[in-house]
Amino acid sequence: MDAEGNPPGPGEGELELRSAAFTDHTLIPDRYAHHRDNVSPPLEWTRAPDGTEELALVCEDPDAPGGTFTHWVVTGLAPDCTGADEGRLPSGATPGRNGFGELGWGGPQPPVGDDAHRYFFRLYAVDRPLGLGEGASAEDVHAAVDGHTLAKGNLVGLFAR
Structure with missing residues (x-):
């Protein structure tokens, strides 16, 4: 099952995606927020299945005003x-482009007073090189992995201010 409770798609397996900074559906520490240190959280994951040619990572906030907001794209x-250290690729x-218009990580920054937003970290193991260059968008990644995902992992962090 993915973070939204959906079973893997046809032919898709699961990768365990986790962070030493927070656990699934718990609060992301302030230091990772855009208005604080704005460093990417450490992530680790299980080994990708045989046949994987590339891994891609996307972090999005579906609770943002105006629609889903991209916080991180890595191809x-x-x-x-099997992982990324804190603040490093x-x-x-x-690095892809986040919703702030920057390359790399753009930490959580929900409106003050909002209920906690959900930050979906999604890791994709795909059967071909994606061919996406620097500045790729989350939409570029979603389109490129469609029909080529061998396995995926999900981790959801929460953040409010």
Whole structure:
């Protein structure tokens, strides 16, 4: 099941995606927020299945005013990569553009007083190189992985201010 309770699609397996900074459906610490240190949280995941050519990571907030807001896009992750350290991309990874218009991580920044927003971290193991360069959008990743996902992992963090 994914973070929204949906079963994997046809042919899709699951990757366990976790963070040393928070657990699934718990609060993301303030230091990762856009208005604070704005560093990406550490992530680790289980090894991708055989046949994986690339891993891609997207973090989105579906509770943002005006629709889903992108906080992180990372492509070009090597198939044998099993994590990302706090504030760093693994060697060879390519940063995409977040909703703030910046490359790389753009931490949580929900409106003051909103209920906690959900931040969906999604990791995709795909059967082909995606060919997405620096500045790729979440929409680019979603379109590129469609029909090519071997496995995926989900982690949901919460944040309010």
